[in-house]
Amino acid sequence: MAAAAPVSRAPAGGFEELFVPSSMGPIKVQVQWAARGGSSALYLLDGLRAPADHSQWTTDTDALRQFAGDDVTLVFPVGGHSSFYTDWYRPSSTNQQATTYRWETFLTRELPDFLAGYGVSRTNNAIVGVSMGGNAALTLAAHHRDQFRFAGSFSGFLNPTYPIWNHAMRAAMLHEGGFNIDDMWGAAGDPAWSRNDATVQAERLRGLPVYVTSGNGVPGPLDLPSAVGDTINAAGIEAFAVIAASIFRDRTAALGIPARVDFGNGTHTWPYWQLSLATARPMILDALGAQ
Template identity: 50%
Template structure:
């Protein structure tokens, strides 16, 4: 299913994107002490503790694993909801910029586990990855004393599959989905590892990362969330790594993969509450971020259509950068995920 869009030139799109990104600098700079930048707020400690004490209503089907990553030299928590029918296929759900260390935001903030609880698909929730873009970085972040280098793509595709195979979860023909920072990551990982993934979804992702204004916007977001240095991730904006991780640039490598791509229009909807001044401030940020995501997504759509990719695009009539809207889009993507994975 494809949605019609107005004819807008690539040059004009890039100009609008640059202006939008620049317009976001002021509210983002003002929000460096805790605004809603690039993802919903993390779960509270009470929520995380509740998850740890009483993780799920599914008994032994919900499993918490500690998986050692040789490339990062750390143990990574990976939560798994086992398939109801004993299936071997998996859906990997990647978190947003503010990924907490206690449990995946998908578990804490949405009904994703309930959504797939009766399916024959294993839901794999890597925990952590704050400000990482789930990428392999050049080195540890030099601005916040990070003691190791992020190597998330290596972990997810070269280290974790061997561990999961011991649980009966296969390493081919799976699905991967991500929101916000993880939208582009899901597409990048799927493109790089086609035998492992035949389905990828991006919800409010940034799918034209090397476009004018985007490196600066991402730099601010990483500094806000943990003081991470984007130069240690992909280098300065002219480094080839930016294009290498830009879905619009590598779109041809997504041939053969079923895609589900969504973005809101920045208009608050059913999941937006405006009761306090902080609500208004965070909603303003979430509106701006979603507009940038929508512009990125429209640019990617033009490239995908030109290449004839197997992609479904969803642009709901309302939606800002927040969990409720991503939950709805995951529900829309669910039938395609189950069909692709065999659930």
């Protein structure tokens, strides 16, 4: 692991761990460099349980192998546990958080500025995310159209302003690290909620290739029979995700925005998101002009 030393052109292939300065302190970022030193990049966001030491994309999927021969740099930000990859109002007041989350600032300003020192484009990027990261991928792309050329959500919660969902999010964030949702976007009805709602912000996605997937909560062939308890929990979570995806689909259809939305059997687990990434890969490469 090494701190980055700016260079004029990205390395051609290979995996590296960088430490990127930010207002939150140094952030680890795992990267797989574009196979032929190209300038485009794909950002991949974790879910609510994002570990502090690695991206689950690198350990729980074959994302590195999928794109190993492609001329696009994979960018895996590490951390962001229960952050929703957004700029919070203040540190969480229920778990003695030391710093205020500033993930939107990091992902759209500090990180692209840093990677530009390696020859990675600030403007020819794609972004995908799972669960918590799915809504973030779409809202970040909606508000930063100069940066992102493609956005994808896999089992994302795409309508957090829906009346009961703030309560579900509150419970989930308290369970995952003791975080206080009021310190993120304020009380329900605060403008930050609408700003960070992919369905509300759908008009801003017009003209952007968008891919949304969700299972229906029914266990499928990728669920492990030996993990019945985990499967039941993942089925319940996915039942909420499919409602969100349906609402998003209906909203984009009403606006005449041709987002691709796929449904199928499956639960809230990484094997399905690995498959979603494989489906998205040709769309991503096409949007970035990176083959």
